[in-house]
Amino acid sequence: MSPMAAFGDGASVLRAILFDLDDTLIPEAAAIRGALAAACGPLEELAGLPNGVLGEAVAAVGQASWQALDVTGIDARFGVTWEECLWGRFGPASQAQIPTLGALAVMLRRQVFTDALTACGVRSPLGGELEARFAMERRKRFVPYAEAPGLIQSLRDRALLVGCATNGASEVQREKLAASGTGGWFDAVTVSAEEGVGKPDPAMIVKLCEELGVSADQAIYVGNSRRRDVAASRAAGIPSVLIERFEPEDEIPNPGARGARKGVANPHEVPDRMVFEVHGILGFVDGWRAGRAFRVVDGGRTPWSIDLPEPVDGRFVTRVGADDDPLRPLVTGSSPLAAIEAGLRSLRARGNGRAFRHELGEPIDWDALLR
Numbered sequence: 001m002s003p004m005a006a007f008g009d010g011a012s013v014l015r016a017i018l019f020d021l022d023d024t025l026i027p028e029a030a031a032i033r034g035a036l037a038a039a040c041g042p043l044e045e046l047a048g049l050p051n052g053v054l055g056e057a058v059a060a061v062g063q064a065s066w067q068a069l070d071v072t073g074i075d076a077r078f079g080v081t082w083e084e085c086l087w088g089r090f091g092p093a094s095q096a097q098i099p100t101l102g103a104l105a106v107m108l109r110r111q112v113f114t115d116a117l118t119a120c121g122v123r124s125p126l127g128g129e130l131e132a133r134f135a136m137e138r139r140k141r142f143v144p145y146a147e148a149p150g151l152i153q154s155l156r157d158r159a160l161l162v163g164c165a166t167n168g169a170s171e172v173q174r175e176k177l178a179a180s181g182t183g184g185w186f187d188a189v190t191v192s193a194e195e196g197v198g199k200p201d202p203a204m205i206v207k208l209c210e211e212l213g214v215s216a217d218q219a220i221y222v223g224n225s226r227r228r229d230v231a232a233s234r235a236a237g238i239p240s241v242l243i244e245r246f247e248p249e250d251e252i253p254n255p256g257a258r259g260a261r262k263g264v265a266n267p268h269e270v271p272d273r274m275v276f277e278v279h280g281i282l283g284f285v286d287g288w289r290a291g292r293a294f295r296v297v298d299g300g301r302t303p304w305s306i307d308l309p310e311p312v313d314g315r316f317v318t319r320v321g322a323d324d325d326p327l328r329p330l331v332t333g334s335s336p337l338a339a340i341e342a343g344l345r346s347l348r349a350r351g352n353g354r355a356f357r358h359e360l361g362e363p364i365d366w367d368a369l370l371r
């Protein structure tokens with residue numbers, strides 16, 4: 001699906017915004033890093049280990065142990081991660097949905113914390129203590145991204161439905177939703193283990209649309225993973241927005257967005273739009289609703305837009321400029337995308353380049369365009 005197709009002919013009515021949960025509305029990778037550091041710190045100090053060494057050992061042993069176990073089905077089918085197995089509670093729902101998961105998690109966490117201590121040369125029976133500390137610290141970090149509550153409120157103000165399709169074990173994802181308060185944000189939620197299969201299979205997104213009473217052309221899907229989120233929403237026929245969030249502490253893109261700038265070979269993983277923080281989707285939403293190909297919202301300034309190009313005498317014509325400007329100039333191109341590109345050049349020429357960095361999309365080579 002091209003970005004143009006994603007905007008359709010302007011006839012469809014946008015009714016619902018669907019979200020991924022982990023690393024989209026609530027931090028997952030950063031919460032794990034934080035919990036590991038907090039749980040391991042006192043033991044590192046006690047054992048005279050350099051700061052962070054034990055946490056790194058837990059991560060290394062955890063990954064290796066997970067790969068050594070036969071978890072292809074659980075990992076690939078449901079998107080349950082080894083980190084979640086270190087702290088999650090797997091009760092009756094998980095037992096019914098993924099029968100081997102509970103026993104597997106118990107085995108994994110016993111092994112991981114003990115082996116990590118051993119790997120650091122600490123001969124002590126503190127594996128159980130470390131396990132308990134990590135679970136406690138992880139549970140202190142069910143906190144949404146700071147901008148997320150305001151975004152949800154903005155979507156509500158626009159009378160949009162809000163849904164969530166999240167990969168993982170039922171009890172783990174439900175605990176995150178409840179403890180973070182995000183559960184109350186959604187009109188409907190689907191969890192991969194409860195549906196029998198997770199993203200990139202589109203089934204749980206299709207089910208979410210059914211529960212919300214919207215069709216695929218009335219929704220957009222927002223997530224942080226090309227492989228899981230973008231692929232699933234494309235398979236469901238729903239335009240996708242990829243969040244390429246930069247973690248302030250390490251200044252590298254989150255793992256789900258790796259390779260985002262290089263041009264991605266797999267066409268199923270190319271999003272219709274990219275944003276750098278979740279609030280950026282408001283520009284996408286407003287542009288869609290206004291029948292615009294592109295909308296730039298920059299702080300308190302008047303939004304700038306590029307209209308959906310229209311065919312005129314074998315070329316495509318669009319208007320570009322501030323929404324309150326009655327004389328927004330026309331630009332043309334040989335194709336709809338060429339017209340949009342011409343519009344972006346025109347915006348940039350007027351010094352508005354910084355703003356639309358927040359609205360990068362593909363497959364247009366924006367970086368080349370903006371150079």
Ligand SMILES: [Mg+2]
Pocket residue numbers: 020021022023024223224225256
């Ligand atoms: Mg995610």
